[in-house]
Amino acid sequence: MSDDALFDFLHSEIVNYVLERNQSQNKDAKDEDLSNIEYIGFSTGYRMIERLTKEMPRFKDELETMKFICTDFWSAIYKKQIDNLRTNHQGVYVLQDNAFKFLTRLSSGKQYLEVAPRYVSFTCGIIRGSLANLNINCLVTAEVQNMPSCKFHIQVQRT
Amino acid sequence: MVIMSRSTSKFDTKKVNSELVTLTYGALVAQMVKDLENTDDVSKQLERLGYNMGIRLIEDFLAKTNTGRCFDLKDTADKIQTAFKMYLGVQPNVSNWSAAGDEFSFILDSNPLTDLVELPDDLKSLKYCNLICGAIRGALEMVQLDVQSWIVQDQLKGDQNTEIRVKFIRRLEDAMPAGEE
Numbered sequence: 001m002s003d004d005a006l007f008d009f010l011h012s013e014i015v016n017y018v019l020e021r022n023q024s025q026n027k028d029a030k031d032e033d034l035s036n037i038e039y040i041g042f043s044t045g046y047r048m049i050e051r052l053t054k055e056m057p058r059f060k061d062e063l064e065t066m067k068f069i070c071t072d073f074w075s076a077i078y079k080k081q082i083d084n085l086r087t088n089h090q091g092v093y094v095l096q097d098n099a100f101k102f103l104t105r106l107s108s109g110k111q112y113l114e115v116a117p118r119y120v121s122f123t124c125g126i127i128r129g130s131l132a133n134l135n136i137n138c139l140v141t142a143e144v145q146n147m148p149s150c151k152f153h154i155q156v157q158r159t
Numbered sequence: 160m161v162i163m164s165r166s167t168s169k170f171d172t173k174k175v176n177s178e179l180v181t182l183t184y185g186a187l188v189a190q191m192v193k194d195l196e197n198t199d200d201v202s203k204q205l206e207r208l209g210y211n212m213g214i215r216l217i218e219d220f221l222a223k224t225n226t227g228r229c230f231d232l233k234d235t236a237d238k239i240q241t242a243f244k245m246y247l248g249v250q251p252n253v254s255n256w257s258a259a260g261d262e263f264s265f266i267l268d269s270n271p272l273t274d275l276v277e278l279p280d281d282l283k284s285l286k287y288c289n290l291i292c293g294a295i296r297g298a299l300e301m302v303q304l305d306v307q308s309w310i311v312q313d314q315l316k317g318d319q320n321t322e323i324r325v326k327f328i329r330r331l332e333d334a335m336p337a338g339e340e
Contacts, residue, residue, distance in 0.1 A: 004176055004246075005216065005219045005246070006180055006216070006246045007176065007179055007180050007183065009211075009212040009215050009216060010180060010183055010184060010212065011183070012182070013187075013208045013211055013212055014187050016211070017187070017191070017204070017208060018190075021194055033261075036190055039185075039190065039280050040183070040186040040187055040190050043182075043183045043185075043186035043189065044179070044183045044185075044186045047182045047185075048178065048179060048182055049188075052170060054177070063161070066161075067161065067163050067164075070163050071163050071164070072170070074173075076170050076175045076179075077175075077179060082163070084160060085160070085161040085163055086160055086161065087161060124207075133284075139340065146197060
């Protein structure tokens with residue numbers, strides 16, 4: 001009888017810890033610095049995907065990797081799949097989750113839209129970390145317009 | 160729009176959940192070690208974090224298990240044992256009761272929180288599992304029990320088992336919040 005309440009609560013505490021820490025360090029910073037939350041997500045994703053894909057054959061291409069992130073990987077972490085995946089076939093992918101787990105506990109009105117970035121940073125990191133481990137370097141940003149729906153934008157960096 | 164095939168989970172959900180918590184927690188501890196200079200401060204912070212989680216976990220626990228009031232501390236220990244099983248997937252033994260019956264230990268053969276974890280030499284004094292002690296203290300405070308909890312044995316430090324000690328301090332009385340009649 002395993003439970004993911006623990007993961008939920010742990011995630012909230014990570015957000016709290018990083019914000020409190022920021023506040024005590026630089027009180028007068030204008031924008032919230034969420035980079036440490038993102039980095040904790042990055043480390044988690046980087047290690048998590050390595051364990052999940054240990055026994056799997058290599059992915060055929062970038063698109064197949066993204067599909068894996070949207071289906072199996074997302075289900076493993078958030079107990080549901082990504083609802084919609086779009087791409088321009090030139091390295092930009094948009095993953096849409098219509099009921100993103102960490103936002104479903106917040107009011108779905110406009111009231112908390114401002115704090116939504118706090119609750120999606122960790123996941124941006126998870127995506128960036130997992131793709132980094134699969135040798136895809138990218139930038140990941142999130143866009144929240146209507147809670148609890150969230151769009152993750154992935155921009156693959158080609159060198 | 161890309162068509163994604165619906166797949167049933169390929170993975171062992173239980174194992175994945177547990178590893179997800181372990182890895183996330185590990186990443187957090189690593190961040191704290193970077194942030195805070197003093198290892199004792201990290202341990203303290205972890206306990207506090209556990210406390211915050213405990214005060215929320217107990218609500219989840221009571222709602223899901225439908226348990227009522229505990230008769231005595233022994234009963235409480237049994238219920239925490241169930242909670243271990245629910246949230247960490249391991250069932251510790253309850254033992255080493257003090258003569259007065261106000262102190263006991265949870266003994267874990269394996270500790271999911273420390274799976275995949277190794278402490279470097281300069282962090283040997285870190286109380287990595289303090290999160291659990293904090294969670295126990297936080298959860299029990301919500302049901303009017305003031306306890307102390309600390310780690311006696313730790314597999315991370317080469318001990319055979321992980322032993323978490325709990326000591327009953329007192330029963331808390333319902334108190335009105337300050338400033339209210």
